[in-house]
Amino acid sequence: MSAAANKKPFDAGRAAYLALNIVLLAFLLVPIAIIIVFALNPTPFISFPPVGVSLRWFEKFFASSDFMNALWLSLWVAACVLVLSVLIGGACALALARGNLPGRTFLTAFFMSPLMLPAILTGLALFQSYLLAGIGRPVWGLIMAHTLIAVPYVLRTTLAVLHNFDHRIEEAAAALGASPVRVFFEITLPLIRPGVFAGGVFAFIVSFDQFPVSLFLVVPKSETLPVVLYNYMKFDLDGAIAAASMVSILLALSVVLAMERLIGLKAYVKL
Amino acid sequence: MSLRHHAARMAVASHRPSPIAWLIAPAVLLFVLFFVLPFAVMAVMSVYSGNPVNNPNAYLTTRHYERFIFDTAGIFHDALWATLRIGLVTTVISLLIGYPLAHWMARMHSRLGHALALTAVIAPLLTGIVVRTFAWMTILQDKGVINTTLISWGVIHKPLPLMYNEFGTVVALVHIYVPFMVLTLIGVIGRIDERLEQAARSLGAGRLRAFVEVTLPLSLPGILAGSLLVFALSISAYVTPSLMGGTDVLTLPMLIAQQVGTSFNPNFAGALGVVLLLVCLVIVIAYNRILARLSGEQGLA
Numbered sequence: 347m348s349a350a351a352n353k354k355p356f357d358a359g360r361a362a363y364l365a366l367n368i369v370l371l372a373f374l375l376v377p378i379a380i381i382i383v384f385a386l387n388p389t390p391f392i393s394f395p396p397v398g399v400s401l402r403w404f405e406k407f408f409a410s411s412d413f414m415n416a417l418w419l420s421l422w423v424a425a426c427v428l429v430l431s432v433l434i435g436g437a438c439a440l441a442l443a444r445g446n447l448p449g450r451t452f453l454t455a456f457f458m459s460p461l462m463l464p465a466i467l468t469g470l471a472l473f474q475s476y477l478l479a480g481i482g483r484p485v486w487g488l489i490m491a492h493t494l495i496a497v498p499y500v501l502r503t504t505l506a507v508l509h510n511f512d513h514r515i516e517e518a519a520a521a522l523g524a525s526p527v528r529v530f531f532e533i534t535l536p537l538i539r540p541g542v543f544a545g546g547v548f549a550f551i552v553s554f555d556q557f558p559v560s561l562f563l564v565v566p567k568s569e570t571l572p573v574v575l576y577n578y579m580k581f582d583l584d585g586a587i588a589a590a591s592m593v594s595i596l597l598a599l600s601v602v603l604a605m606e607r608l609i610g611l612k613a614y615v616k617l
Numbered sequence: 618m619s620l621r622h623h624a625a626r627m628a629v630a631s632h633r634p635s636p637i638a639w640l641i642a643p644a645v646l647l648f649v650l651f652f653v654l655p656f657a658v659m660a661v662m663s664v665y666s667g668n669p670v671n672n673p674n675a676y677l678t679t680r681h682y683e684r685f686i687f688d689t690a691g692i693f694h695d696a697l698w699a700t701l702r703i704g705l706v707t708t709v710i711s712l713l714i715g716y717p718l719a720h721w722m723a724r725m726h727s728r729l730g731h732a733l734a735l736t737a738v739i740a741p742l743l744t745g746i747v748v749r750t751f752a753w754m755t756i757l758q759d760k761g762v763i764n765t766t767l768i769s770w771g772v773i774h775k776p777l778p779l780m781y782n783e784f785g786t787v788v789a790l791v792h793i794y795v796p797f798m799v800l801t802l803i804g805v806i807g808r809i810d811e812r813l814e815q816a817a818r819s820l821g822a823g824r825l826r827a828f829v830e831v832t833l834p835l836s837l838p839g840i841l842a843g844s845l846l847v848f849a850l851s852i853s854a855y856v857t858p859s860l861m862g863g864t865d866v867l868t869l870p871m872l873i874a875q876q877v878g879t880s881f882n883p884n885f886a887g888a889l890g891v892v893l894l895l896v897c898l899v900i901v902i903a904y905n906r907i908l909a910r911l912s913g914e915q916g917l918a
Binding site: 441459 | 634635638648650651658734746750760761796853874894898904909
């Protein structure tokens with residue numbers, strides 16, 4: 347079929363279609379590429395075209411205690427969220443796929459709903475709850491808030507893997523005399539691990555880049571990186587933001603590569 | 618294949634929950650404590666005059682909703698309308714950009730090309746909203762990439778107002794939410810049998826007619842689901858309108874943040890939150906209905 351398409355002479359419609367899509371892809375990618383330009387451009391304010399290459403903004407970023415404290419807080423919160431959401435979301439996916447629960451469709455939609463409801467409202471609702479409970483705005487409150495938003499991602503990737511693998515492998519192991527615990531640890535867990543792990547990576551990124559949920563839940567002097575960047579951007583628009591953005595992007599990029607290695611990006615598109 | 622498995626499994630499965638069902642407990646606990654309860658608290662706060670726990674004088678009132686409905690300050694209705702307008706424009710443009718991309722990717726035969734295009738779509742998704750909004754600020758501001766380039770070419774003499782207005786807000790929002798549209802559409806378009814379009818063409822329909830009369834109607838559920846998703850996401854956006862909109866744009870999420878941050882009126886913020894929540898709930902329910910019908914056709918839950 348594709349061979350037949352290739353045999354055709356020049357096709358203006360097809361060429362225009364290809365050109366259009368390349369322009370659209372460029373629209374998605376150019377803004378991110380531009381951040382690299384400004385992160386390396388040494389002028390004191392954002393200016394174009396760039397005049398040179400320097401690492402001064404990276405130095406400023408890594409030398410600033412405000413940025414560094416925020417970076418470490420974000421990394422710490424994201425690491426906790428990764429562990430919690432993998433445990434809670436992975437267990438929940440297993441229960442939904444194998445637990446024979448009544449109302450599975452409803453339950454799945456319910457556990458996915460934090461993705462659909464405005465994150466800023468989740469932040470507001472938690473802010474008000476912490477206010478009423480009189481517990482202030484502790485870091486663990488922020489971690490739980492991020493976990494709530496991250497669990498649906500783990501749930502989605504794990505459920506996708508659970509749907510894709512043949513249930514009869516488990517039944518065969520059980521029929522051959524393996525105990526349910528052994529079936530779980532030797533068959534189910536290794537098979538769903540890529541999905542759970544990919545979900546965990548998503549969870550990490552979602553927490554690390556999280557803004558709307560964090561906005562009302564952080565206290566001054568103990569803010570996550572996106573909140574610090576946002577506050578900085580309201581007054582200053584210099585290369586330090588670009589450098590900080592680059593650090594985040596490099597992190598995201600390594601995650602995409604890790605994901606591609608682990609289970610292949612294609613698995614997500616079937617969702 | 619998987620359909621048959623599924624059917625067979627359904628037939629042998631008993632209706633009693635198995636012990637594995639208990640694994641749902643931590644998730645239920647998390648969602649009750651940090652999701653259901655907080656939203657209930659938000660609704661309760663919206664009908665109280667103050668903090669009902671530590672303020673003994675707090676009383677039940679509908680005044681926050683009255684303040685929104687009668688809108689004597691003349692800003693709340695404008696904010697609601699601006700929120701919906703920005704959401705709608707963002708959705709339509711995201712669809713116009715996302716559909717060709719999704720169609721192209723779903724029909725792509727090269728695995729490498731598909732993987733590259735998909736990486737290009739997912740990469741922005743994994744870049745934080747704050748970072749992507751920053752990128753658009755550097756592009757659209759007065760001394761940004763577009764204005765300085767056009768001025769240096771002599772096309773314009775003073776900077777175009779690309780930012781601190783709805784235009785800039787929508788451009789950045791579209792960039793942020795197009796990947797959601799593409800990812801929703803790829804799956805739906807990919808499931809449409811390509812041979813249907815080929816059959817239409819071999820029966821004499823032109824390429825455009827085959828697309829409009831065969832592929833487009835079949836992808837309608839995906840278009841609806843993707844549009845609802847993007848609409849729900851863009852009406853709840855805060856970072857982008859507040860940074861790109863300047864003083865020109867005021868949306869519901871921005872009002873909510875103002876009430877919490879500067880006015881410190883969490884009760885009124887709660888009422889505004891309930892209004893935004895109701896709008897979103899209608900969208901979410903419609904979205905889930907469409908998705909359920911979509912996956913129902915596929916025999917997947």
